[in-house]
Amino acid sequence: MKYVDEFRNARLVHKLAARIKAINPGHNLNIMEVCGTHTQNFCRFGLAKLLPKNIRLISGPGCPVCVSPQGYIDTAIELAKNKDLLIVTFGDMLAVPGSCSSLEKERAKLGNVRVVYSPLDALSIARANPGKKIVFLAVGFETTAPAIALSILEAKKEKLKNIFFLLSLKLIPAAMRYLLLDKRIRIDGFLCPGHVAAVMGTKEYAFVPKKYKIPCCVAGFEPVDILESIYMILEQLALGKAGVANQYTRVVTATGNLKAQGIIRRVFRTADSEWRGLGIIAQSGLELKNEFSDFDASRIFPAASPRVKIKAAGQCRCSDVLKGLILPLGCPLFAKKCQPEHPLGPCMVSGEGACNAYYKFRQQV
């Protein structure tokens, strides 16, 4: 595949690995990525084995399903118990354990949970089922936000009255700022998410080197991309400089996709938002502007009340995994009670979750 195979070239990968070894400062370094696909590909391609032992890639809060708070999951599950509703979701959400159930279990009872690839599919379902109310679980970061926004604009244009969006849209820089303020977490460099930056531009990360003197590199997703980005961070550390490097120049610019940003601003405003493990972070999420409030599922349907947590999940350390405080292997449930077939926390469910990636590719890590 064009633009994929070239960036998986083994000769270039080994060249970069040798270069990283040559520039390795020798002391322990934590490089954090804040995108689940970086975690996934880092594990999938066995890149840990190519890095010197003192350079660790740690996962941050880069999996949208994982960072959606328990209350959000429970609300979605409660809605799935209502036979007049159809819940439409990305596949990753299905097996996420709620306090007492999961969307997958509710689907088996009433059959009213559908998995789609695009929010536009939710509009098609709404058109085809005028007698039902459709609730789309709009989970994602800045990459997904314009897709949700355009779908809402289309629903408004078509005057669809039976579609609602339960939002859990979050902004990555706000979470990075939160992590930088937590003194327990040592971060020596950030791999910034390539596709969030494709929409928002590299400029969004300028505060990290400016205020915290920590180097960043916006990274693509193939092995050559990830290793070159790690090299670009090490290079900054070696020179004693901190800036925002851009490795993913074939897709990312300083300003990003201005049209997509305009679409986000047209439909949403920023608001405080709750993240699993991180709590409520000021101005870290998106909510609908008043003129679109008819589409706001949280306004139309009540939130689920908090329930008693399932027992085993008490030991679940997803919160610490999301903050980069521990690697998945540091959780007592990992690969024992908690596996992709019977997950106890969201990081084991989603294809972008760190625990899922470490489990699937555990021979490589």
Place this chain on the structure above:
Amino acid sequence: MCLGIPMRVVKINGDFAQVESARLLRNVNIQMLPGIKTGDYLLVHAGFAIQKVDPERARETLRIVDEIR
């Protein structure tokens, strides 16, 4: 979610384009990307094209990595 497989534009049809990768054809929304042409490679996320791949920059990245000694 952030599948990074660029897809080639086969046909443009208003707000949508037919794109192809590894013989898989899909219809994607192109409202976020004005001015795309047949033959361009697009990054697609949740049914929407979010960016165009710059072929010149892709070649440059590979050249720089190859020249590393």
